[in-house]
Amino acid sequence: MPAPPTELRRANAGRSSMADSAFRALMLAALGRALVTLVALIAQVVVKGWPRLNGDLLNHFPSSRPIMAGAQSAIFGTIWVMGVVAVTCVPIGLGAAIYLEEFADQSRWYNRLIEINIQNLAAVPSIVYGILGLAFLVRGPASLGQTVLAGGLTLSLLVLPVVIIASREALRSVPRAIREASLALGATQWQTTRRQVLPAAIPGIATGTILALSRAIGEAAPLLLLGALTFITFNPDGLGSAFTVLPIQIFNWISRPQEEFRVLAASAIVVLMAILLAMNSVAIWLRNRYRRKW
Amino acid sequence: MSTPEATLEGVSVKSLRLAPSRRRYGELVIRALLQLCALVSVATTVGIVIALMIPTAEFFGDVSIVEFFTTKVWSPLFADPKFGMLPLLTATLVITVLALGLAIPVGLLTAIYLSEYSRPRVRSILKPALELLAGIPTVVYGFFALTFVTPLLQDLWFFGDPPGIFNAASAGLVMGIMIVPTIASLSEDALSAVPQSLREGAFALGSTRLVTSLRVVLPAALSGVAAAIVLGISRAVGETMIVLVAAGGTPNLSFDPAEAMQTMTAFIASAAIGDQPTGSTGYKTIFAVGAVLFVATFLMNILSIRLVRRFRQIY
Numbered sequence: 001m002p003a004p005p006t007e008l009r010r011a012n013a014g015r016s017s018m019a020d021s022a023f024r025a026l027m028l029a030a031l032g033r034a035l036v037t038l039v040a041l042i043a044q045v046v047v048k049g050w051p052r053l054n055g056d057l058l059n060h061f062p063s064s065r066p067i068m069a070g071a072q073s074a075i076f077g078t079i080w081v082m083g084v085v086a087v088t089c090v091p092i093g094l095g096a097a098i099y100l101e102e103f104a105d106q107s108r109w110y111n112r113l114i115e116i117n118i119q120n121l122a123a124v125p126s127i128v129y130g131i132l133g134l135a136f137l138v139r140g141p142a143s144l145g146q147t148v149l150a151g152g153l154t155l156s157l158l159v160l161p162v163v164i165i166a167s168r169e170a171l172r173s174v175p176r177a178i179r180e181a182s183l184a185l186g187a188t189q190w191q192t193t194r195r196q197v198l199p200a201a202i203p204g205i206a207t208g209t210i211l212a213l214s215r216a217i218g219e220a221a222p223l224l225l226l227g228a229l230t231f232i233t234f235n236p237d238g239l240g241s242a243f244t245v246l247p248i249q250i251f252n253w254i255s256r257p258q259e260e261f262r263v264l265a266a267s268a269i270v271v272l273m274a275i276l277l278a279m280n281s282v283a284i285w286l287r288n289r290y291r292r293k294w
Numbered sequence: 295m296s297t298p299e300a301t302l303e304g305v306s307v308k309s310l311r312l313a314p315s316r317r318r319y320g321e322l323v324i325r326a327l328l329q330l331c332a333l334v335s336v337a338t339t340v341g342i343v344i345a346l347m348i349p350t351a352e353f354f355g356d357v358s359i360v361e362f363f364t365t366k367v368w369s370p371l372f373a374d375p376k377f378g379m380l381p382l383l384t385a386t387l388v389i390t391v392l393a394l395g396l397a398i399p400v401g402l403l404t405a406i407y408l409s410e411y412s413r414p415r416v417r418s419i420l421k422p423a424l425e426l427l428a429g430i431p432t433v434v435y436g437f438f439a440l441t442f443v444t445p446l447l448q449d450l451w452f453f454g455d456p457p458g459i460f461n462a463a464s465a466g467l468v469m470g471i472m473i474v475p476t477i478a479s480l481s482e483d484a485l486s487a488v489p490q491s492l493r494e495g496a497f498a499l500g501s502t503r504l505v506t507s508l509r510v511v512l513p514a515a516l517s518g519v520a521a522a523i524v525l526g527i528s529r530a531v532g533e534t535m536i537v538l539v540a541a542g543g544t545p546n547l548s549f550d551p552a553e554a555m556q557t558m559t560a561f562i563a564s565a566a567i568g569d570q571p572t573g574s575t576g577y578k579t580i581f582a583v584g585a586v587l588f589v590a591t592f593l594m595n596i597l598s599i600r601l602v603r604r605f606r607q608i609y
Contacts, residue, residue: 020504030403037471038427041438095331118335123595125532127559131584135345139572157338190324218431221534225566247433269434
């Protein structure tokens with residue numbers, strides 16, 4: 001970003017020291033270290049999971065015999081749980097973001113408290129959300145049991161701060177002038193938000209929301225706490241149904257000693273990563289396609 | 295919104311007030327609904343605190359708090375339970391140190407490269423790649439640690455006994471890679487926020503790019519970089535799946551990264567997998583360890599948030 005004026009750069013180029021090039025090499029090595037890991041990780045799961053990457057993975061249910069095993073119940077479980085997450089956390093997250101950006105008086109202590117609270121929640125370990133879900137949703141007051149609804153709501157709380165933070169950034173990038181013009185024409189606060197600010201911010205909000213949902217898809221730890229690590233050989237048929245999801249099924253297969261299950265785990269990882277990659281690509285495409293310079 | 299001072303001819307000041315002419319109840323309802331959404335996040339925090347506090351208080355009714363923090367044997371789920379959580383603390387410490395030992399230099403160097411050296415074209419490719427690294431599920435990192443990094447370490451180990459199938463080293467190193475994007479992207483934000491005039495001043499005085507980056511830009515962004523590192527530590531302490539898969543499930547008071555050990559998070563997860571009956575000491579232990587984890591990460595998160603505030607205020 002901060003390229004100095006050309007003349008300056010030329011003046012420095014003559015005296016570019018050993019230290020300068022050594023530092024350059026060091027930085028590239030660091031970057032390479034991260035990227036090589038990424039490539040190695042993807043290559044390893046694809047190579048290892050290749051023999052089992054076929055229709056059986058999608059058509060079969062988990063089984064104690066690795067030859068028969070597939071991940072259908074986990075794939076359907078993931079779809080169900082993500083449905084609950086999307087339906088609950090998108091409206092609430094968006095509502096909270098609109099309140100904090102458009103309505104809240106930032107000088108009030110309680111609004112600042114909400115803001116710090118959200119920042120902290122975004123960094124609370126995911127397993128702590130599992131504890132919350134275990135104490136309040138699975139057992140305790142709600143007593144939903146180990147169901148799709150309990151799992152979905154737990155993950156929804158987990159990614160809520162991410163949705164709020166991303167939506168706020170999108171709302172903030174809409175210039176003040178748009179709001180002022182709308183208010184000056186006699187629109188109320190909500191009319192301004194609903195008809196001017198929101199439409200302009202939708203691409204940014206969609207990008208942030210997709211990234212948040214893709215984080216929820218990969219989460220395993222909070223669901224382990226809820227007791228989702230069970231042998232499920234059926235697809236969920238409702239919100240009150242028992243379930244398993246892809247990351248949990250992968251963990252289950254990894255923790256078995258037989259090599260065949262490791263291969264299965266690798267092939268399920270490929271499926272999971274393909275879903276995530278597709279979601280990420282859509283998010284990045286949205287961001288680039290609808291990016292607006294004000 | 296001040297009341298207009300001038301009066302137009304024939305129009306009273308009162309009718310020019312900017313306040314709504316009548317109460318808009320729909321607006322108020324919508325505002326209240328939106329406020330309610332924002333309060334869900336507060337309720338979440340309150341819920342977490344209550345969920346942790348009550349069983350933890352009951353737990354410390356059964357087990358002495360001194361025993362919990364100072365004795366060295368951790369076997370809460372055995373017939374003869376011992377509640378010394380030191381092994382969980384040392385394991386968390388060892389793995390966090392290993393992870394940050396990798397993530398701080400790699401993350402910082404990447405951030406400096408992206409902010410001070412790379413061209414926009416290169417940056418527009420590298421940043422999505424880093425985001426991709428951040429988006430990989432942690433259970434996948436765990437699989438990678440167990441089936442790729444551990445065998446590699448077993449071959450390359452050059453001091454002491456080679457690591458077993460489960461070991462802290464491989465979990466720590468892979469966790470380091472997981473944290474790189476966190477540290478890199480937050481530090482890069484901080485570095486990019488440093489005003490251009492500082493760089494131009496340094497260049498004008500004849501500094502090379504290296505000196506400008508390390509002696510001018512980095513110190514100017516220090517609080518933001520510190521916030522990134524603190525957040526990285528918080529993530530390492532709270533990470534579950536990598537350690538659960540790759541570091542093993544045996545509480546072990548040791549500082550040798552070649553050995554298997556159990557962190558706080560790994561204990562919580564494996565105890566919960568065992569499905570503890572509500573109200574049993576095993577069930578309460580999950581919450582007691584969870585409370586320690588929550589308090590530790592909470593303090594770090596608040597520190598990080600304050601540090602970010604500081605550098606936002608300066609620039």
